[in-house]
Amino acid sequence: MTDAAEKVRLSLEEVRALAEAVLSRHGLSERHVKAVAETMVAGERDECASHGIYRLLVCAHTIKAGKVALDAEPVVHDIAPALVRVDAKGGYAQLPFQMGKPVLEEKARNCGIAALGINNCVHFAALWPEVEALARDGFVAFAFTPSHAWVAPAGGTRPVFGTNPLAFGWPRPGPHPYVFDFATSAVARGEIELHRRAGKPIPLGWGIDAEGNPTTDAAAALEGAMLTFGGHKGSALATMIELIAGPLIGDMTSAESIAYDDNAKASPFGGELIIAIDPARFLGDKAAEHLARAEAVFENIVSQGARLPSQRRYEARERTRVHGVEVPAKLLADIKALLD
Amino acid sequence: MTDAAEKVRLSLEEVRALAEAVLSRHGLSERHVKAVAETMVAGERDECASHGIYRLLVCAHTIKAGKVALDAEPVVHDIAPALVRVDAKGGYAQLPFQMGKPVLEEKARNCGIAALGINNCVHFAALWPEVEALARDGFVAFAFTPSHAWVAPAGGTRPVFGTNPLAFGWPRPGPHPYVFDFATSAVARGEIELHRRAGKPIPLGWGIDAEGNPTTDAAAALEGAMLTFGGHKGSALATMIELIAGPLIGDMTSAESIAYDDNAKASPFGGELIIAIDPARFLGDKAAEHLARAEAVFENIVSQGARLPSQRRYEARERTRVHGVEVPAKLLADIKALLD
Numbered sequence: 001m002t003d004a005a006e007k008v009r010l011s012l013e014e015v016r017a018l019a020e021a022v023l024s025r026h027g028l029s030e031r032h033v034k035a036v037a038e039t040m041v042a043g044e045r046d047e048c049a050s051h052g053i054y055r056l057l058v059c060a061h062t063i064k065a066g067k068v069a070l071d072a073e074p075v076v077h078d079i080a081p082a083l084v085r086v087d088a089k090g091g092y093a094q095l096p097f098q099m100g101k102p103v104l105e106e107k108a109r110n111c112g113i114a115a116l117g118i119n120n121c122v123h124f125a126a127l128w129p130e131v132e133a134l135a136r137d138g139f140v141a142f143a144f145t146p147s148h149a150w151v152a153p154a155g156g157t158r159p160v161f162g163t164n165p166l167a168f169g170w171p172r173p174g175p176h177p178y179v180f181d182f183a184t185s186a187v188a189r190g191e192i193e194l195h196r197r198a199g200k201p202i203p204l205g206w207g208i209d210a211e212g213n214p215t216t217d218a219a220a221a222l223e224g225a226m227l228t229f230g231g232h233k234g235s236a237l238a239t240m241i242e243l244i245a246g247p248l249i250g251d252m253t254s255a256e257s258i259a260y261d262d263n264a265k266a267s268p269f270g271g272e273l274i275i276a277i278d279p280a281r282f283l284g285d286k287a288a289e290h291l292a293r294a295e296a297v298f299e300n301i302v303s304q305g306a307r308l309p310s311q312r313r314y315e316a317r318e319r320t321r322v323h324g325v326e327v328p329a330k331l332l333a334d335i336k337a338l339l340d
Numbered sequence: 341m342t343d344a345a346e347k348v349r350l351s352l353e354e355v356r357a358l359a360e361a362v363l364s365r366h367g368l369s370e371r372h373v374k375a376v377a378e379t380m381v382a383g384e385r386d387e388c389a390s391h392g393i394y395r396l397l398v399c400a401h402t403i404k405a406g407k408v409a410l411d412a413e414p415v416v417h418d419i420a421p422a423l424v425r426v427d428a429k430g431g432y433a434q435l436p437f438q439m440g441k442p443v444l445e446e447k448a449r450n451c452g453i454a455a456l457g458i459n460n461c462v463h464f465a466a467l468w469p470e471v472e473a474l475a476r477d478g479f480v481a482f483a484f485t486p487s488h489a490w491v492a493p494a495g496g497t498r499p500v501f502g503t504n505p506l507a508f509g510w511p512r513p514g515p516h517p518y519v520f521d522f523a524t525s526a527v528a529r530g531e532i533e534l535h536r537r538a539g540k541p542i543p544l545g546w547g548i549d550a551e552g553n554p555t556t557d558a559a560a561a562l563e564g565a566m567l568t569f570g571g572h573k574g575s576a577l578a579t580m581i582e583l584i585a586g587p588l589i590g591d592m593t594s595a596e597s598i599a600y601d602d603n604a605k606a607s608p609f610g611g612e613l614i615i616a617i618d619p620a621r622f623l624g625d626k627a628a629e630h631l632a633r634a635e636a637v638f639e640n641i642v643s644q645g646a647r648l649p650s651q652r653r654y655e656a657r658e659r660t661r662v663h664g665v666e667v668p669a670k671l672l673a674d675i676k677a678l679l680d
Contacts, residue, residue, distance in 0.1 A: 080621040082422045083452030112423030113455045113615070117622060140588055156646035160637065168580045178583075180576040230570030236520040236649050239637065240508045243518075247634040248480055250623050255640060256633075275453070275615075281420040282457060283590050293596075294587035297500065297579065300595060306496035309576050 006329040012320060015053060015327075016041045022056045022338050026063045028092075029071035035094035039125045044325045047316035050190055051126045053327065053335060058124050058267060060338050067266035068092065068122050074099050082111040085249070088121035093272060096121055097130055104276050108139055112281035116274040117249035123147070124267040127167035128181035128310070130274060135169030135177030139276040143167040143181075144245040147268040148258040151185045152225035154235035157212025159225045162254035162268060163189060164241040171279070173291065178298065180309035184238040186229045192218050245273040346669040352660060355384045355393060355667075362396045362678050366403045368432075369411035375434035379465045384665045387656035390530055391466045393667065393675055398464050398607060400678050407606035408432065408462050414439050422451040425589070428461035433612060436461055437470055444616050448479055452621035456614040457589035463487070464607040468521035468650070470614060471509030475517030479616040481509040483521075484585040487608040488598040491525045492565035494575035497552025499565045501578040502594035502608060503529060504585075511619070513631065518638065520649035524578040526569045532558050585613040 010018070019037035028036065036059065043051035062068055072091025076099055079085055084103045086096040100116045107114035127143040134141035147162025167181035186206045195202045196218035204214050207221025215221050228234035246253040251271030252260065260269055280287045298308060350358070359377035368376065376399065383391035402408055412431025416439055419425055424443040426436040440456045447454035467483040474481035487502025507521035526546050535542045536558035544554050547561025555561050568574035586593040591611025592600065600609055620627045638648060 079624075080452035081450065082454070083621055085622070110421065111451050111454075112420030113453055114422070114451075115453045115617065115622075140584060153641045153644075153646040156641060156644040158640075158644050160640045168576070170580075170583050178579075180580075182573045182576065229573050232649070233522045233569050234573075235646075236508070236522065239518075239641070240510075240520075242637050243510050243634050244480060244617075246637070247630040248617065248619055248622055250626060250630050253633065253637055255636070277455065277584075277588065279588055281423055282425070282455075282588055284419075286590060290587040290590050293593065294583050296595070297582050297586070297593055300498075300500045301493045301496060301579070304493075304496040304498050304500075306493040306575075309572070 007326040008329050008332050009324050009326055010044075010332075011324040012041055012045055015044045015325060018335065019053055019056060022335060023059065025339055026060055027070045028063070028068075032070070032072070032092055032095050035098055036092050039094055039129055042129050043126065044327075045317055045320050046313035047320065047325070048126065048313065050188065052325075054331060055124055056335050056338065062122060062124070062264075062266040065264040065266045067261070067264060067269065076100060076103060078103065082107050082114040083117070084114070085117045085119060087119050090120055091122065093118055093121040093123045093125065097272075097274075100274075101133065104274065105134070105137055105139065108276040108278045109281070113275065113277045116276075117251070118272040118274075119249060119251050120269075121272065122267050122269055123272065126181055127165050127272075128169075128179050128313075131167045131169030131181070132177055132179045132310075134274070134276050135171045135179060138171050138280070139169075139278055140171070141167075141169040141277075142275040143272065144241045144274075145268075145272040146242050146246050146252070146254040146257065146270055148261060149254040150189055150226050150258075151228055151238060151254075152208060152212075153239070154228065154232040157208060157225065160255060161185075161228070161235075161238040161242055162257070163226070164238045164254070166237065166241060170294065171291065172298070173295070176310065176314045178308060178310065182229075184228050184234050184241060185226045186234075187226075189222075189226065192221055192226065196222060245271055249273055347666040348669050348672050349664050349666055350384075350672075351664040352381055352385055355665060356381045358675065359393055359396060362675060363399065365679055366400055367410045368403070368408075372410070372412070372432055372435050375438055376432050379434055379469055382469050383466065384667075385657055385660050386653035387660065387665070388466065388653065390528065392665075394671060395464055396675050396678065402462060402464070402604075402606040405604040405606045407601070407604060407609065416440060416443060418443065422447050422454040423457070424454070425457045425459060427459050430460055431462065433458055433461040433463045434465065437612075437614075440614075441473065444614065445474070445477055445479065448616040448618045449621070453615065453617045456616075457591070458612040458614075459589060459591050460609075461612065462607050462609055463612060466521055467505050467507035467612075468509075468519050468653075471507045471521070472517055472519045472650075474614070474616050475509030475511045475519060478511050478620070479509075479618055480511070481507075481617075482615040483507040483612065484581045484614075485608075485612040486582050486586050486592070486594040486597065486610055488601060489594040490529055490566050490598075491568055491578060491594075492548060492552075493579070494568065494572040497548060497565065500595060501525075501568070501575075501582055502597070503566070504578045504581040504594070506577065506581060510634065511631065512638070513635070516650065516654045518648060518650065522569075524568050524574050524581060525566045526574075527566075529562075529566065532561055532566065536562060585611055589613055
């Protein structure tokens with residue numbers, strides 16, 4: 001039995017090879033293997049362990065539950081001058097995003113603003129890799145996706161929303177764009193699960209029990225409902241994401257996704273909405289001047305000791321590029337067992 | 341001297357006539373008078389007193405401070421297939437919105453998604469009238485504007501952001517669209533001012549003093565900085581709004597707006613970003629079917645006793661249409677004094 005605190009150091013190449021091996025072993029087609037593994041490498045590289053190779057366990061479970069089209073060939077539909085849809089055909093979201101991205105960018109360059117809807121996809125990843133990629137290409141980017149209905153509206157008692165994340169990217173002249181990505185739930189569901197496993201109480205405000213009462217019991221909150229961050233404002237944002245990345249693009253709401261899941265406890269199924277704006281079309285030859293003025297906003301934040309949202313990830317990236325990553329030995333053993 | 345609790349009943353027509361008279365008396369040109377007064381009528385009609393005729397006092401002050409171009413003739417610039425800019429030429433934001441709206445809607449119908457940037461405008465109004473108008477025309481709508489730098493970033497001590505509101509509208513088959521509009525500050529600045537006047541403490545979380553310490557002293561918070569709602573998540577949203585309704589459209593940040601104000605305590609000056617999406621372009625002939633599925637989201641919220649964000653306003657609208665509105669006698673006296 002491995003020590004719970006024991007860690008193993010892996011290079012990012014080893015992380016990639018492991019992820020690709022596990023995903024291939026579970027029958028995912030080559031193009032999906034590459035795209036999905038890259039997301040996990042990005043998670044480990046940025047020391048976001050919850051979106052790193054831990055997700056191989058989640059993928060293996062979702063695949064075994066029969067909830068992923070393993071060799072789905074996404075189809076790109078050019079539906080309007082500033083709209084593109086990619087039908088993921090039941091596969092993971094990464095490959096359809098890769099296929100839709102150049103079309104989205106071309107449309108944003110041509111029209112000034114454009115939107116990409118990904119439909120019928122399995123979603124387990126963070127949204128920051130997508131808005132970061134668009135911001136690196138010079139676009140202002142937004143991304144939204146519902147998940148499974150786990151979160152109650154403000155003033156309510158029963159789950160309606162998913163953890164419904166919202167991500168934003170802004171191009172910067174320096175090495176890294178400004179990027180944030182957060183759940184509209186008070187915390188990630190995994191955080192409450194970790195408290196349950198550890199037998200620790202959760203703070204008030206994270207969840208309510210099945211009767212709708214505030215609770216500090218993690219198990220009771222998992223049986224009841226999670227809460228949004230920020231009270232009625234967070235609840236309004238969660239509703240917005242439910243609508244714009246669900247019915248607006250002709251895809252499932254979080255309630256429909258969890259009904260489709262039918263207690264398989266697989267990753268959410270549904271859609272994602274991504275919006276890109278080309279600052280050059282708004283600003284013309286003054287784009288560089290105005291983007292430089294945006295730098296004053298960041299300077300006003302960091303000069304007083306406050307942090308930018310993605311700062312920690314970018315610092316981790318510098319470290320792991322050279323030194324690789326540390327992975328819990330127990331997690332690595334669990335993942336390697338998937339290769340048997 | 342009037343009793344502080346005394347109220348006077350006015351019909352909405354009387355509200356409109358009073359607002360138009362005061363605005364005309366202060367030299368605003370006819371087109372602006374109509375557009376600005378309409379916003380205040382909407383505020384009273386929906387019993388949002390803080391955005392009703394109380395704002396006549398704010399307008400009178402801002403005009404006397406020389407911060408409004410009274411006869412500005414906004415100019416519409418068609419800058420890209422899905423982008424329109426309206427240069428407000430230093431006047432109020434309402435008329436430029438009215439002029440930009442049909443262009444925005446035509447572009448959203450043609451391209452699927454489109455954006456309207458209003459530049460060089462004076463802004464004192466709520467954003468819900470604008471997203472509601474777009475949603476009534478069948479569009480999914482977002483609106484954002486910075487204000488004056490009053491709000492500190494999470495982990496910081498000094499103001500960087502305005503109260504930076506975010507509004508969203510969604511078309512519904514029933515009589516009213518789904519609409520929300522909230523500040524990304526923990527509360528409205530006026531709320532803290534009301535506490536100061538009443539000599540009442542403010543809750544922790546609304547503001548910090550000039551040294552960056554949490555405070556329950558309203559005056560200290562007004563001298564120091566307000567805080568965002570929702571901790572680092574609200575702070576990230578405030579940053580996003582600062583960027584997309586400031587530098588992205590070539591307009592002022594909240595820090596630049598308050599510097600331009602130069603202690604005149606006038607309304608914020610700068611820009612506003614509005615985005616519209618045409619669901620019919622995303623969904624084609626399935627639009628009605630998917631918008632009906634969105635109704636299930638609302639039903640899931642209200643059936644458990646939770647409220648939709650605009651419900652109170654719509655209920656007020658039914659009342660005031662018939663019975664008119666009640667205005668504090670003291671406020672009415674202060675407004676009538678502006679006509680002398």
